[in-house]
Amino acid sequence: YEMLLFALVFIAILIRAEEPTCERWGHAHPPLFMKKGDYMLLFSLYSLIQRLEDFQIAATMMFTIDEINNRRDILPNISLGYRIYDSCGSTRTAVRSALELMSNAEGNFSESCLRSSVHAIVGHSASSPTIAIARAVGPFHVPLISYSASCECLSNRQDFPTFFRTIPSDYYQSRALAQLVKQFGWTWVGTIRTDTDYGNNGMATFLYVAQQEGICIEYSELIHYANPREKFLKVVEVIKMSTSKVIVAFTFDFDLNVLIKELLQQNVTGLQWIGSEAWISSRAIATKENFRVLGGAIGFAVRNSAIPGLKEYILNIHPSQVSNDYTNLSVLRINYNMYKAVYALAHSVDNLYKCQEGLGPFFNNTLHLQYIYFDKNGDPVARYELVNWQINKEGLVQYIPVGLYDASLPKGHQFILNSSSIIWAGNQVPKSICSDSCPAGTRKAAQKGKPICCFDCVPCSEGEINNITDSVECMKCPLDYRSNKEKDACVLKDIEFLSYAEIISLVLEAFSFFGASTTTAVMVVFYKHKETPIVKANNSELSFLLLFALTLCFLCSLAFIGEPTQWSCMLRHTAFGISFVLCISCVLGKTIVVLMAFRATLPGNNIMKWFGPTQQRLTVCTFTAIQVLICTLWLSISPPSPIRNMKYFTEKIILECDIGSGIAFYSVLGYIGFLSVLCFVLAFLARKLPDNFNEAKFITFSMLTFCAVWVTFIPAYISSPGKYTVAVEIFAILASSFGLLSCIFVPKCYIILFRPENNSKKHLMDYFLNCSCPCG
Structure with missing residues (x-):
């Protein structure tokens, strides 16, 4: 309102000032409707000829001005006039009419170029002509108020300082x-x-x-x-x-x-x-x-609103009482904006005349009109x-x-x-999307070269979830959790280890106890027949120690079954390492004794004095002590410990034993391998001894079996996931233990139990009487 009032004041000052003379360019088109008054309003429409709606709006303006002129509370003794022009849909025509009519309409060229014969302009109905008119009349500070131009650009006060409107931006x-x-x-x-x-x-x-x-x-x-x-x-x-x-x-x-x-x-x-x-x-x-x-x-x-008295006014103008677009007053949305625009100008002029020095129409630097509110942008x-x-x-x-x-x-x-x-075009709410929503458990993946609304729904990866529709990314589950089947929630991962109740564990346990029992039975057989030649000839002391070590080997496999704990992890690896070294040491001792016993039969050879029972015990203890030392250092420096392996599987946690020190672990295995190879080589050298004296041959077979088992164990161990890794390790322990037991002791037990006639001193001595010795 301030700008509207200032514009009117500026025009009044210009009228009283000394003004130069000027000439008007061209001639204005005659108005379609005109009424003289003390204050003249120019009204511009889009097309009165082609659109009855625009003609109805023009009639609304005439009705509003007549209503104001007949009132005594607004502009008493002052009349409003108007000139209504048809722009015929042309921006150029609208601007030309506005500029020409701002001068004296009667063609009095002595009038000032700065004087406007029109005090305010109402219109245009469209935004583009309104923008052009506003730019043209802006320098003359002529108020321009539109009832229908809604372009947001017209809210720019720097470009359009005297523009107002009654329609929202x-x-x-x-x-x-x-x-x-x-x-x-x-x-x-x-x-x-x-x-x-x-x-x-x-x-x-x-x-x-x-x-x-x-x-x-x-x-x-x-x-x-x-x-x-x-x-x-x-x-x-x-x-x-x-x-x-x-x-x-x-x-x-x-x-x-x-x-x-x-x-x-x-x-x-x-x-x-x-x-x-x-x-x-x-x-x-x-x-x-x-x-x-x-x-x-x-x-x-x-918003629609009724205008009292307008219908009667319209019908009085129109000679026919038949209803049509002109007489249809059910919708007065733009008409009411026109009605408000004229009243806004009328109140502005009324406040100008009622202005008192020192008081003015302003209150707290704002202009209060009784009819409509404009913000700082004139909206x-x-x-x-x-x-x-x-x-x-x-x-x-x-x-x-x-x-x-x-x-x-x-x-x-x-x-x-x-x-x-709402009544919809297709009788129901239409569905207008480029891609269907991505449900929980999936994420949106943009389609190449298309807008973001076009996408594919990609399932979340393992270990990721999404419980939000149309999410662009999936969330990772915590380490102890995995995604469920629907990928919309995290659930605790299954804990996997080789438990005692599983079928594979029961089978391995059965073989372990069977092996230990069989070894014990062999020990009993050997003990009962310890005075027989075959037991004596096979070094009974090392045989019993070997049987004891094999029993430990069978039983140490049980330490690998069950949930890994700190103690079970330390026990399973060290017990395995020490038990097998004790076994191999005994076998190695027997191999050396067999080999040296054969060499001792040669004339003048007194080598057996260096491989008596004491030396044999010392050899076994020395070899075993080295492994005990390695294991002790291992447990002292970096012992095996239970861990939760989450790298191998995303859907479950594997409880397993971490080896701790890799150097110690591979030293234990390497030492066992070294003794096994050494034993195999020595036994291989003695493989051609006569059949009656076949200990070296059996040791060769046992070491061959032992080495074959552990060589095939390596790729099986690497390729077996989770608990099956432990199962393969137990199987290797049991298989190598059964190999040693079968190759070394089963033939002897067979002779002792089923061929007692061969278990005699005479049978053994026949070898020395009938053999062709290497010495000739």
Whole structure:
């Protein structure tokens, strides 16, 4: 209001100033309607000739001025006049009329160039002509107030300092349209706009807000009623080829009407149209035929309001009482904006005349008019009705209110929607998305070369979950958790170890006890027949020690079964290492004794005195003590310990024993391997001893079996996952133990138990009597 009042004051000062003379260029077109008054208003319309709606708005202005002139509380003894011009849809004509009529309309060239014979301009109805008029009259400080130009660009006070309007800025409408689209979950829409400042600026704001709301635009097409038909056919083809079911149209009714005719000819129906206020409540486009395409359309319209006395005034002007677009006063949205615009100017002039020095019409530096409020940009409060195109029983299109938008309300409460009252284009809420929502357990993966609304749903990887719809990434589960089958929740991982209750464990336990029992039985047999030649000849002391070591080997495999603990991890590796070294040491001792005993039979060879029982015990103890030392250092420096292995499997945790010191572990295994190879080599050297004296041959077979088992154990150990690694290790222990037991003791037990005739001194002595000795 301040700028509006200042403009009027500035004109009054200019009238009283000394002014130069000037000439007017050209001649103004005569007004269609004119009324003289103390204050003249210029009113410019889009096309009075082609549009009855515009003629009705002109009549509304005349009615409003007559109403004000007949009042005594506003502008007493002062009359308002008007000149109403038809721009015929031409921006150039509208600007020319405004500039020409700001000078003396009667052609008095002695008047000042700075004097305006028109004190204020009401109009234009469209944004582009209004922008041109505002730029032209701005330097003359002539107030310009529009009832229908809604382009956001007109809110720029630097470019348009004297512009005001009674229609809300498209700044709010564009955002409200984006919220409406988001409200119904439409993320894949097409857009159509009129190729004017109104359409281009309004759609630019919509696209910006839509992008922030996650809405993608499949296409964005321009239309203008003056375009050739080929351009409209191209737009129709784009619409037909599209996959989106919603079209946001920011256009004028006369532009859209040309497109609708082409859509009707090609029977393109069933799409949901979202409209701006310029066409959504226009009677010029709301025909029964157009309803085939636009039926169910929704959009924001300026709020409707009744104007008392206008209907009688309209009917008095029109000689016919038959209802038509001119006499149809059911919708007075733009008319009411015109009504408010004229009253705003009237109150401004009234306040100017009532101004008292020192008091003025201002209060706290603001101008209070009784009828309408303008903000600092000359805009009113943005209030819209959300209307829905429905058809009644008589076949007439109706604009049914289904919601409200009030920008003055707090954020989150500005939009009120009654979706149950909406009649949709396809009789149900349309689904307009590029890709279906990604359910829980999946994530969105953008499709190459397409907008973000087009995506594929990729299942979350193992160990990842997503319990949010349309999430772009999956979340990793904590280390102790895994993803469930649906990949929408983390569950505790299964704990895996070789438990006692498993079938494979029961089998291994059975073989372990069977081996230990068999070894004990052999020990009993040997003990009962310890005086027989075959037991004596096979070094009974080392045989019993070997049987004891084999028993330990069979039983140490049990330490590998069950949940790993600190003690079981230390026991299983050290017991295994020491037991096997004791076994191999005994076998090695027996091998040396066998080999040296054969050599001792040669004349003059006294070597056996160096391999008596004491030396044999010392050899076994020395070899075993070295392994005990390695194990002691291992347990002291970095002992084996239980760990939770989460690297091998993502869905379960493997409880296993970490070896601790790798050097110590491989030293234990390497030492066993060294003794085994040494024993095998020595036994191999004695392999050609006669059959009756076959200890070296049996030792060779036992070492061959032992080495073969542990060589094949390595790849099996590496390739066996989880608890099966432990099972393979137990199997190797049992297999090598059974190999030693079978190859060394089973033949002797067979002779002792089933061939006692061979278990005699005579049988053994026959060898020495019948053999062909190497010495000849």
